[in-house]
Amino acid sequence: MKTLIKQANTYIDGKFQICDLMIEDDKIIKIATHIADIADRVIEAAGMHLFPGFVDLHAHLRDPGQTYKEDIVSGTKAAAKGGFTTICAMPNTDPVTDNIAAVEYIHRRAKDLGYCKVRVIGALTKGSEGKEISEMATMQSGGIVAVSDDGKCVQNARLMTNCMKYAANFELPIIIHAEDYNLAGKGQIHAGKVASRLGLSGIPALAEEVIIARDTMLAASTKVQLHIAHVSSAGALELIQNAIAKGLPISCEVTPHHLLLTEEATATFDTNMKMKPPLRSEKDRAALVKALREGLIACIATDHAPHADYEKEREFDHAPFGVIGFETAFAVIYHHLVLSGELSLERLIEVLTEAPAKLFKLDCGRLAEGKAADMVLADLNQDIHIEADNILSKSKNSPWLNQRFKGKILYTFCDGKITWQAE
Amino acid sequence: MENTPQFLGRNVFDLDDYSAEEIMYILEAAKGMKEINLREYKKIPTLRGKTICTLFVENSTRTRMSFELAASRLSADVVSFQAEVSALQKGESLQDTVYTLDAMGIDLYCIRHSSPGSPQLVHKYSGKPVINGGDGRHAHPTQALLDIFSIWEKLGDIRGLKITIVGDILNSRVVRSNLIGMKKLGAEVTVCGPRTLMPSFMEEVYGCKVQYDLQTALKDADVVMGLRMQLERQTEGLFPSLEEYTKHYVLSKDTIKFAKKDALIMHPGPMNRGIEILPEIADSQQSIIVEQVANGVAVRMALMFLILGGKA
Numbered sequence: 001m002k003t004l005i006k007q008a009n010t011y012i013d014g015k016f017q018i019c020d021l022m023i024e025d026d027k028i029i030k031i032a033t034h035i036a037d038i039a040d041r042v043i044e045a046a047g048m049h050l051f052p053g054f055v056d057l058h059a060h061l062r063d064p065g066q067t068y069k070e071d072i073v074s075g076t077k078a079a080a081k082g083g084f085t086t087i088c089a090m091p092n093t094d095p096v097t098d099n100i101a102a103v104e105y106i107h108r109r110a111k112d113l114g115y116c117k118v119r120v121i122g123a124l125t126k127g128s129e130g131k132e133i134s135e136m137a138t139m140q141s142g143g144i145v146a147v148s149d150d151g152k153c154v155q156n157a158r159l160m161t162n163c164m165k166y167a168a169n170f171e172l173p174i175i176i177h178a179e180d181y182n183l184a185g186k187g188q189i190h191a192g193k194v195a196s197r198l199g200l201s202g203i204p205a206l207a208e209e210v211i212i213a214r215d216t217m218l219a220a221s222t223k224v225q226l227h228i229a230h231v232s233s234a235g236a237l238e239l240i241q242n243a244i245a246k247g248l249p250i251s252c253e254v255t256p257h258h259l260l261l262t263e264e265a266t267a268t269f270d271t272n273m274k275m276k277p278p279l280r281s282e283k284d285r286a287a288l289v290k291a292l293r294e295g296l297i298a299c300i301a302t303d304h305a306p307h308a309d310y311e312k313e314r315e316f317d318h319a320p321f322g323v324i325g326f327e328t329a330f331a332v333i334y335h336h337l338v339l340s341g342e343l344s345l346e347r348l349i350e351v352l353t354e355a356p357a358k359l360f361k362l363d364c365g366r367l368a369e370g371k372a373a374d375m376v377l378a379d380l381n382q383d384i385h386i387e388a389d390n391i392l393s394k395s396k397n398s399p400w401l402n403q404r405f406k407g408k409i410l411y412t413f414c415d416g417k418i419t420w421q422a423e
Numbered sequence: 424m425e426n427t428p429q430f431l432g433r434n435v436f437d438l439d440d441y442s443a444e445e446i447m448y449i450l451e452a453a454k455g456m457k458e459i460n461l462r463e464y465k466k467i468p469t470l471r472g473k474t475i476c477t478l479f480v481e482n483s484t485r486t487r488m489s490f491e492l493a494a495s496r497l498s499a500d501v502v503s504f505q506a507e508v509s510a511l512q513k514g515e516s517l518q519d520t521v522y523t524l525d526a527m528g529i530d531l532y533c534i535r536h537s538s539p540g541s542p543q544l545v546h547k548y549s550g551k552p553v554i555n556g557g558d559g560r561h562a563h564p565t566q567a568l569l570d571i572f573s574i575w576e577k578l579g580d581i582r583g584l585k586i587t588i589v590g591d592i593l594n595s596r597v598v599r600s601n602l603i604g605m606k607k608l609g610a611e612v613t614v615c616g617p618r619t620l621m622p623s624f625m626e627e628v629y630g631c632k633v634q635y636d637l638q639t640a641l642k643d644a645d646v647v648m649g650l651r652m653q654l655e656r657q658t659e660g661l662f663p664s665l666e667e668y669t670k671h672y673v674l675s676k677d678t679i680k681f682a683k684k685d686a687l688i689m690h691p692g693p694m695n696r697g698i699e700i701l702p703e704i705a706d707s708q709q710s711i712i713v714e715q716v717a718n719g720v721a722v723r724m725a726l727m728f729l730i731l732g733g734k735a
Contacts, residue, residue: 196622199539199560199596269540314516315538317559 001025003416004039008050008377011349012367021050023373026415031369043411045377049345052353052367053085053116053374053414054330057253057360058150058175058229058301060322061087061118064105065094070306070394072106075326076114078393079304080419082326083409085116085374086357086364087304091123092151098123098134103142115419116412117374119362124149124163124174130156133163137170145360148175150229151276153211155181160215164222173225173360176215178236179276183207188317190278194263200317203278205233212236216243216250227359228252230303232277234287241296251359253301254288256329257399260336261285265399271312271319272399275305292351293343299356300348302329306395324393328400330376331384334407373416382408430729435554436542437562438604446604450572452725453718459496460721470499473731476529477503478545479556480517480536485692486556486566489716490533493723499731502529517541521548531731533723534558552730554723560596565726566691567600569719571608573711574646576718577687582609587640587682589672590650590699593620593661597650597691602629615640616650616672619661637672644682648689649674649700665698675701679709687711 005021012019012031020035021028030037056079062070070078079087089106091097097106103120110118122139126132128149136147147167153176154160167174184207189195191202212228216239219226228240231252243250257275262282265273273279291297305322312319330352337343357365364374383404388396412420427448438446459467475494477487487503494501504524515523517536524532525548532553534542539561546553557563575581586605592598592614605612606629613632614625625633634640641647652668662668674688688700688710696702705712 191623193624193628196624197599197628199558199562199599202623269543310516310518313518315536315544316540317538 001416002037002039003041003043004035004037005043005045005050005377008045008048010050010367011052011346014346014350016049016346021367023413023416026373028367028369028371028373031367043377047379048410049378049380050367051083051349051376051378052365053376053412054083054352055356055362055365056084056087056302056304056326057227057299057356059087059089059304059326060092060306061089061106062306063093063109068394069308072109072118073113073115074392074394075304075306076110076116076118078324078326078391080115080412080414081392081409082328083330083376083378083412084326085412085414085419086119086362087116088119088121088145088360090121090148090150092128096123096128098126098128100135100138100142103139103144107143116414117364119143119145119360121146121148121150121175123147125154125159128152130154130159133166136167136172140170140172144172145362146173146175146227148177148229150175150177153177153179153181157214157218161218161222164218164224168222168224171225173227175227175229176211177229178208178211178215180207180210183210187278188274189266190263190280192263192281194267198267198269203276205235205280205284208233208277209235209239212239216240216248219243219250220246220248225249230255230258230277230301231288231297232258232280233284237287237291237296244296251298253299253356254292254297255301255303256325256332257323259285259288259292260332261399269316271314271316272323272397272401274316274319274321275303275323276321289337289342293347297351298359299351300329300333301356302326306393307397308395312397323397323399324391324395326393327391328386328398328405330378330409331405331407332400334380335405339406373413375413376409377411378407378409380407382406384408427729431732432552433730434542434546434552435564435726435730437555438564438567438600438607443607446568446571446607449568449722449725449729450575452729453568453572453721456724456728457718457721459724460717466496466498468498469728470494470497470731473499473530474528475499475501475531475533475727476524477501477556478520478524478532478534479503479505480507480534480541481557483535483557486535489719490556490723493720493727496720497724497727499727502527517544518548521545525549525551531727554726554730557596560594560599562600563596564600565719565723566597567604568726569715569722570597570601570648570689570691571604572718572722573689573715574687577711578645581605584610584645585613585643586610586646586648587613587615587644588648588650589615589637589640589674591620591652591656592616592625592650593622594653594656595650602631606630613640613644617662617668620656637678638681641678641681644686646687646689647674647679647682648691649694650691651693652695652699669698673699673701674704676703679704685709689715692716
């Protein structure tokens with residue numbers, strides 16, 4: 001089966017060019033200005049954009065254990081709609097993904113039923129309890145790409161040092177969710193003006209920064225590859241910049257919501273604006289955009305974190321942290337940062353594709369002959385409208401509900417198969 | 424008393440939804456209600472047939488009694504729902520509780536809850552007007568109105584008055600609502616307490632002054648308000664001991680002398696005598712602490728009357 005995509009504005013190694021692209025079965029077989037060969041299916045794509053399939057290093061699929069929030073089928077379906085072809089599943093499932101059987105379960109389910117490729121991140125400590133090192137090398141033989149206790153943070157610096165030494169031994173990257181529990185306390189939103197006004201307990205940026213300071217120091221001595229999840233503050237960026245300047249293998253990611261929203265969004269007690277780390281000040285947000293543009297932040301990750309309506313629909317301080325993000329990630333950033341000129345389209349695609357793939361040495365994120373046909377075809381002039389009724393994720397806890405954004409994904413191909421097609 | 428349509432069906436989440444003129448209108452209405460409370464037969468038929476629910480998901484006998492007395496004196500029927508936060512956590516959600524109550528035909532809710540923003544939820548779920556009787560550390564607008572009423576009654580125009588509030592500012596919903604109301608009416612407000620009990624950005628958020636030294640904070644004050652200091656803040660690591668707190672922040676004869684002579688002394692209650700305020704001050708001629716309680720009933724009657732459109 002051959003599919004020919006004609007005259008799309010195609011992202012190839014950092015630049016856009018108008019060309020034809022032919023796929024056969026699961027591979028890209030030819031990229032050229034004009035392809036005259038016969039295909040089974042031809043998509044006339046003039047005026048449209050063709051990107052490599054998006055790669056998400058940070059997602060919560062809730063499977064096994066919390067499948068009322070999401071499962072591998074609904075989660076990958078939502079991911080495909082958002083243009084993702086490879087996503088990395090965080091291990092805070094129930095039970096925690098801290099052993100090879102659990103890793104294999106996710107791989108098998110995703111392979112049999114999924115709408116995109118799912119890579120697994122194993123737990124850093126057993127049960128993510130922050131007490132003992134997980135069997136990460138065994139999980140690595142089962143195919144994990146990194147280890148993390150995301151959602152939790154190892155508080156014990158001695159244990160963290162040993163986790164790093166051990167992970168470095170097997171060349172496994174560690175992803176940290178940087179949060180000092182004592183400083184974060186019972187905090188609900190950023191410890192800023194809005195928290196002072198609403199009387200909600202604050203989570204200071206320092207709660208994130210002291211752990212980043214600690215772990216970049218520990219990483220320097222252990223030589224582990226350290227990736228800092230969902231960075232949210234200007235102070236955190238400064239620490240990461242200093243660490244990278246020393247030549248350490250340290251990287252960080254940012255979420256769409258931290259790039260686009262601030263603490264002001266929490267002023268109406270909307271629990272869909274409640275996540276960790278919290279939405280911070282405008283100064284922090286602006287620093288994140290600049291750092292993404294200039295390369296200090298390596299990639300965008302969704303931190304897709306589904307929660308059921310009845311869990312979010314309650315008193316603000318009793319609602320769980322987290323928001324969904326697969327279906328909106330590209331469009332919200334394109335709409336707000338690319339159209340405004342703050343970020344180039346090239347950079348946006350790079351941080352959604354090649355850059356994250358490179359961090360975890362994933363063989364994806366590029367359009368080239370011989371590569372897997374993981375691709376996104378988008379019409380940047382068309383709108384998407386985010387409504388609870390048209391969200392494919394089982395959970396509807398999106399911070400973007402009832403808003404419109406430019407940048408509609410028409411097709412997502414994963415290994416040459418159409419995994420999403422817009423109506 | 425005239426009713427005005429602009430108050431009909433409105434919520435009282437906090438005072439930021441009300442203009443200075445509207446606040447003054449409420450105070451005028453409360454003045455009329457206070458007169459009723461001084462009568463031998465303290466009841467008017469104005470809200471006959473209306474049902475008011477006090478929904479208290481946090482203990483407060485005093486505030487609940489004040490709301491219930493206010494409703495009774497206007498001849499409304501009163502039902503009371505009380506629950507522990509823990510019960511509402513484990514069992515029925517706030518949403519289901521409100522659906523259940525609403526099915527019984529409630530016209531107005533008065534809610535106390537430890538979670539900021541919960542009055543907004545009660546309104547969202549019921550569609551009925553809600554008076555916030557205190558939501559966590561967020562807001563306590565009826566307390567602020569009764570405080571402002573008490574000052575206005577004694578000193579007249581609020582504009583230009585120097586008001587100093589002393590104590591655990593961080594944990595106080597009373598301060599937050601008072602700051603909004605008092606600033607709207609043109610007062611100069613200073614908040615004072617140790618840094619560990621002071622929220623960040625107070626000047627920017629409220630336009631008030633922040634002082635950490637009691638003597639400086641009290642200088643030339645027309646009104647001095649003490650706040651309840653809770654022992655549990657000590658175990659939270661916010662200050663070392665009540666003794667040391669008292670040494671630096673107690674309202675006493677020695678400290679109050681820096682304020683204006685005859686400055687009004689206030690406290691939202693319940694007081695910890697000997698900790699944030701000494702009896703020599705709490706029971707002095709300058710103190711209007713007991714009157715504040717009486718005014719609370721009048722202010723709550725005024726709000727219920729205005730919101731439910733009672734006929735005088």
